[in-house]
Amino acid sequence: MSPFVASRGRRCRSSVGLFKVGDIDLIGPELVYEAIEKVSLIRERLRMTQSRQKSYVDSRRRDLEFEVSDRVYLKISPMKGVMIFGKKQKLIPRYVGPYQILKHIEKVSYELELLNELAPVHPVFHVPMLKKCIVDPVSIIPLKGLGVDETLSYEEVPVEINDRKVKRLINNEVDPVTVLLRN
Known part of the structure; x- marks a missing residue:
């Protein structure tokens, strides 16, 4: 899967993919050059995104090393x-x-x-x-x-019920319970 498809969810609509294989007269060196420029632009933006994501991760990463018997x-x-x-x-x-x-x-x-x-x-x-x-x-x-x-x-694990009260609201009653837990 290309990076464009992965990030956008659809194929790239460059002028290179609009023509069929037999249409040689429409494809010239300028279209190929334009496609190469777009690919290099995409690679450059992916590199920038990767470096930004890496800087976010590296700022929170802590390099810990321990010795034997620590x-x-x-x-x-x-x-x-x-x-x-x-x-x-x-x-x-x-x-x-x-x-x-x-x-x-x-x-x-x-x-x-x-x-x-x-x-x-x-x-x-x-x-x-x-x-x-x-x-x-x-x-x-x-x-x-x-x-x-x-x-x-x-x-x-609950051990015993310590307290039980009935709380009246507008339309109904709520029965909150205080429970003693193990540990």
Whole structure:
């Protein structure tokens, strides 16, 4: 697929494609020269677009490199809209650990020494899943009791209902409930 078709969803309407193969008298060197100029213009604009997109990505990219035996936190993904440790959205712990790096696999992947709770998880992780750890025993979040599964996500389970109120609206009644969640 040509770049024009990919970006516009239709074929380019240049004068080169309007003629049939037998119409030699209508095609001259100036039409071929015009088509070559258009192709070079398209290539130049694609290059400009690529460099702009690359500059956007590079401004947010962080080049992290770790050494063997460094300690790192591992990123986990909480379920959306679930309260964890009595906290919502921004305050939810996003990293667990720290874990020690055993081996440098490739330029951007590392093998970690995981605990028994994460035995089903493959121990090799990409750099965006890791965060450098400055060892502080207070900041260690235990994985035990979180219920992290092999996809590194966890779910909160309701334990009991604390409060129930009936709220009257104009046409109907709403029954909001306050629930105590595990963890």
